Amino acid sequence: MKTSFQIGKIFGIPIKLHVTFLFILPVFALVFATNPAPFGFQDQATPLLNYLLSFTTTVLLFFCVLLHELGHSLVAQRYGVEIKDITLMLIGGVSSMEEIPRNPSQELKMAFAGPLVSIIIGFAIFLANFLVASLIASYAATPIYMMFNILSSINIVLGLFNLLPAFPMDGGRVLRAWYAKRMNYVQATHYAASVGKIFAFLMGIIGLFSNPWLILIAFFVYIGASEEDRSTTVTVTLEKYSVSDVMSPEVTSVSPYMNIDDLLHFMFEHKHMGYPVMEGNYLKGIVTLSDVHKVPSLERAVLQVRDIMTTTVISLTADAKASEAFKLMMSNNIGRVLVVDSTGSVVGILSRTDLMRAMMLSNEQL
Known part of the structure; x- marks a missing residue:
């Protein structure tokens, strides 16, 4: 709303x-x-x-x-x-x-x-x-x-x-x-x-x-x-860290043609609540557990990821400051951003959990 x-x-x-x-x-x-x-x-x-x-x-x-x-x-x-x-x-x-x-x-x-x-x-x-x-x-x-x-x-x-x-x-x-x-x-x-x-x-x-x-x-x-x-x-x-210092370089993606029931099992297995949607080497969007929650249970076996994914993807480059990622997540009320290179290819994913882990490790060093 x-x-x-x-x-x-x-x-x-x-x-x-x-x-x-x-x-x-x-x-x-x-x-x-x-x-x-x-x-x-x-x-x-x-x-x-x-x-x-x-x-x-x-x-x-x-x-x-x-x-x-x-x-x-x-x-x-x-x-x-x-x-x-x-x-x-x-x-x-x-x-x-x-x-x-x-x-x-x-x-x-x-x-x-x-x-x-x-x-x-x-x-x-x-x-x-x-x-x-x-x-x-x-x-x-x-x-x-x-x-x-x-x-x-x-x-x-x-x-x-x-x-x-x-x-x-x-x-x-x-x-x-x-x-x-x-x-x-x-x-x-x-x-x-x-x-x-x-x-x-x-x-x-x-x-x-x-x-x-x-x-x-x-x-x-x-x-x-x-x-x-x-x-x-x-x-x-x-501000002491760049995005590349704290991101997860291994990006697990899902197909736009996966049905929602399979996506839920995939999320449970891989322990993440959001994934980029890739078709071959092309980024199509991002899908999260919040998107899944909007789908009635009876429709999850019929609908596919492409039907519920968000096509407007918020991203950052690897050399951006981690503090910029935090502000971006807070202002857009999202839990993760994709990390891309100069060609637009996905090279990593950064979540709030990654940022909080960096915070805790920084405090331990003090």
């Missing part, structure tokens, strides 16, 4: 909406509609105007979140980082980057750019609202003034909140950049992630007695800090 869909591009960066955004949009609108001034529109004369203002405020708020993420992305692009897309989702916005800059100064500027954009937007709206209210006496009593006042306050709070040193929030990345000037990148990530987990624990405790949203944020911060710590450790460790 496709969980995100593109709605356009800004500066060449695809902008996507995650399905969770469609859930949070009416929730935020309801919060604004059911709260009195100065944080909502409950006191408006008509329910229709109430909900219209609430929905408009929510849309504008997420547009500001989009600008926040664009702040990160444009600075990252300046340093040569590829931005795959920006996705608006349940927890706000997420910029999908090829890789966070390892240079501490670059990461610090990139991390600080988002909160800075939010704070600038907040104060700009506040100043404009104040000037209009000074020139037009009746403006301060209008719902438009109230709407922009809410947007101003939330943007300032959002910018300052993101600067908390709770990794992987923006302030946590600023903290890692500070640590990275004084120690290696893995240690800097570990220390920043530890601080982030402490903040997540404190936010969760405060949330129990005040705001349930803090519990949700604490959960995402804790999980995000743990994942970033693990992912960085794996990536940096695997």
Whole structure:
């Protein structure tokens, strides 16, 4: 199931909406509609105007979140980082980057750019609202003034909140950049992630007695800090190896004309869950146990590998870094990649198991 869909591009960066955004949009609108001034529109004369203002405020708020993420992305692009897309989702916005800059100064500027954009937007709206209210006496009593006042306050709070040193929030990345000037990148990530987990624990405790949203944020911060710590450790460790160092050179393939029952027996015998599909010397695709699971039991004696295989094959060359293979597997949610030479011939196969084995052997050598 496709969980995100593109709605356009800004500066060449695809902008996507995650399905969770469609859930949070009416929730935020309801919060604004059911709260009195100065944080909502409950006191408006008509329910229709109430909900219209609430929905408009929510849309504008997420547009500001989009600008926040664009702040990160444009600075990252300046340093040569590829931005795959920006996705608006349940927890706000997420910029999908090829890789966070390892240079501490670059990461610090990139991390600080988002909160800075939010704070600038907040104060700009506040100043404009104040000037209009000074020139037009009746403006301060209008719902438009109230709407922009809410947007101003939330943007300032959002910018300052993101600067908390709770990794992987923006302030946590600023903290890692500070640590990275004084120690290696893995240690800097570990220390920043530890601080982030402490903040997540404190936010969760405060949330129990005040705001349930803090519990949700604490959960995402804790999980995000743990994942970033693990992912960085794996990536940096695997950078020491090339694909040829850790791949399996003996590639066991299957025929596209093998039926699914025979394929299952073959998988059980050879103890692997994915195989390239070869016809003679030609690569036709790749088939995995996940593909088999999609086939009803009664059809497995009739259908062939060619009926269920994936024809779009993700591959790497043998001289690529093992860390590139790890990122490729994670971004595509796959368990293995084929290794090819300059002519496109298959020379090996690399699985997550091979990468984890390299990780364990590297740790043993420390």
